[in-house]
Amino acid sequence: MNSSGTRVPSPRLYLAGWTTTTLGTGIVFPLTAVYLRDQLGLPVGSVSLYFVLFAIAGLVANPFAGLLSVRFGPGPIAVAATAFQTIGPLLLAAHGPDALSLTASVFSGAGTGIFYAVLTPLLIQLFGEAKLGRMLAAQNAVSAASVGAGAVIGGLLVEALGEAGYRLSFLANGISFLAFGLVLAAVLRGVAAPSAEVSRSISPASVLAPFVDRRFLVILVLQGALVLFGFGQVESVMPIVLRDSAQLQVIGISVVLAVNSLSIIVLQAPVLRLVERIGHVRSLRAALGCWALSLVALWLSAAVSGPVVAVVAAAGWALLFALGECFIAPSMQPLVVATAPPGRLASYTASTSLVHSLGNLAAPALFLPVFTGLGFGAYLGFQLAGYLMAVLVLLISAGARASASVR
Known part of the structure; x- marks a missing residue:
């Protein structure tokens, strides 16, 4: 706690959560297209549509995330983003109809767009502007290690278990986002929220x-x-x-x-x-x-x-x-x-x-x-x-x- 009673968050706890979610991302990184095509039986056009919907959902969600971050603070919006990111891979792991897979792409894409729209304000709120560069550098190094390790893990799971390995990989991916969301919620406890006065002064036109x-x-x-x-x-x-x-x-x-x-x-x-x-x-x-x-x-x-x-x-x-x-x-x-x-x-x-x-x-x-x-x-x-x-x-x-x- 600092002198004002506001708790100072732990960079190590945050980076532990970041390691978890990027490891989960790495697990499915080399598998998604192959899983959609070979295991779920989607035609090539539907596989392409999955990635197009993912991108569009992120682009659409992005400006709204910035506006909501101004009104409610980046913390709650980032936690909400991890909920969207959790749902996407869990829907893929369910191995349902084609429409379910395409719905998964919308949830995953929107969650990704929302999270990265508020990441910088989130890091500043948690650790201060002076430490922004250090935290971004740490995230970069952690991502390089954990995504690579995750890709190896995902490949081994599929090699050993076949279709069950694919589904287990997407399940692990969803759980990793959920774990990161819980870590974020824990890190944010006691952290001062942005000024409400500033929030009221911002209009939707600020997106442009x-x-x-x-x-x-x-x-x-x-x-x-x-x-x-x-x-x-x-x-x-x-x-x-x-x-x-x-x-x-x-x-x-x-x-x-x-x-x-x-x-x-x-x-x-x-x-x-x-x-x-x-x-x-x-x-x-x-x-x-x-x-x-x-x-x-x-x-x-x-x-x-x-x-x-x-x-x-x-x-x-x-x-x-x-x-x-x-x-x-x-x-x-x-x-x-x-x-x-x-x-x-x-x-x-x-x-x-x-x-x-x-x-x-x-x-x-x-x-x-x-x-x-x-x-x-x-x-x-x-x-x-x-x-x-x-x-x-x-x-x-x-x-x-x-x-x-x-x-």
């Missing part, structure tokens, strides 16, 4: 405010660029690029993605210390520099001869890309918080979550055709142009903040 705020629009463009040219391609575009350009087999691609995850686990803590020394803007520039250098390693993976050398070169890409991710994790959202107007944090952070989701949708839709239609060289050129554009956006953002501080 970030998109017409010229100063903040630069941040949204930067967020979109980081996802479109980076995060949104790791699991959707990059495996195809590695297979077709570097001629890697499935095991080689798995090794490369494992190097990416392991690098985040190892590098996040030392990179966080560097971020705290050089600041968020310089850290984002460093991240984009790492990503630009990673394109050299990616090019080498296709230029060298021999599968082992190609895997080593592609692993260099994974390492440099992970280094960039470690710079971004504790930097982007604190920059969002610093740029958002007072009293508008919830709707502004929700807008960045919305842009992140849109970027994840757009990345494979844009860059798979670029790679398959225009070739590897054109793909690398587009990537480099995207990173240079993001650097330019950072410079514009820094200039706008400096100008605002002078006024």
Whole structure:
């Protein structure tokens, strides 16, 4: 308890809950599409519809989550999100009719959209703005470890138990969300809620405010660029690029993605210390520099001869890309918080979550055709142009903040 009687929440308890839910996510991460197609017997069109509904539900729920967070605080909204996330995989585990599976996608997608819309305000409410970067960095490292471990567990369950292994995996996924919700409720007990006076001053029109705020629009463009040219391609575009350009087999691609995850686990803590020394803007520039250098390693993976050398070169890409991710994790959202107007944090952070989701949708839709239609060289050129554009956006953002501080 602090001097005002408000209980100080435990970061370790929160991160234990985060570990549980990301482990559950990892368990079903490689299984969902195969389960829908092979075990539930959904046609390919219905499998695609599952993921489309998941994305749409998250996009629709996102702005409402930001508005509700302003009115009721991010804590209750985050707990409610875990309830939606719990229901989705439990419906899949029930192995019901096609409509039940598609309903599951709506619950899971809405829960995910709601949770990530309020995550930054939640962390600030729990641990304070000064610790936001550290908590985001810790979540990034934990996610890299637990999602990878969960994927192995899910694969082993299916290998050993067949259909029952699939259903057990989705059951474990649902229980992990429930456990995280209970942990959140425990962590939130005694934590001061946001000011009701501020909550009443916010109208539904505030949902659109970030998109017409010229100063903040630069941040949204930067967020979109980081996802479109980076995060949104790791699991959707990059495996195809590695297979077709570097001629890697499935095991080689798995090794490369494992190097990416392991690098985040190892590098996040030392990179966080560097971020705290050089600041968020310089850290984002460093991240984009790492990503630009990673394109050299990616090019080498296709230029060298021999599968082992190609895997080593592609692993260099994974390492440099992970280094960039470690710079971004504790930097982007604190920059969002610093740029958002007072009293508008919830709707502004929700807008960045919305842009992140849109970027994840757009990345494979844009860059798979670029790679398959225009070739590897054109793909690398587009990537480099995207990173240079993001650097330019950072410079514009820094200039706008400096100008605002002078006024």
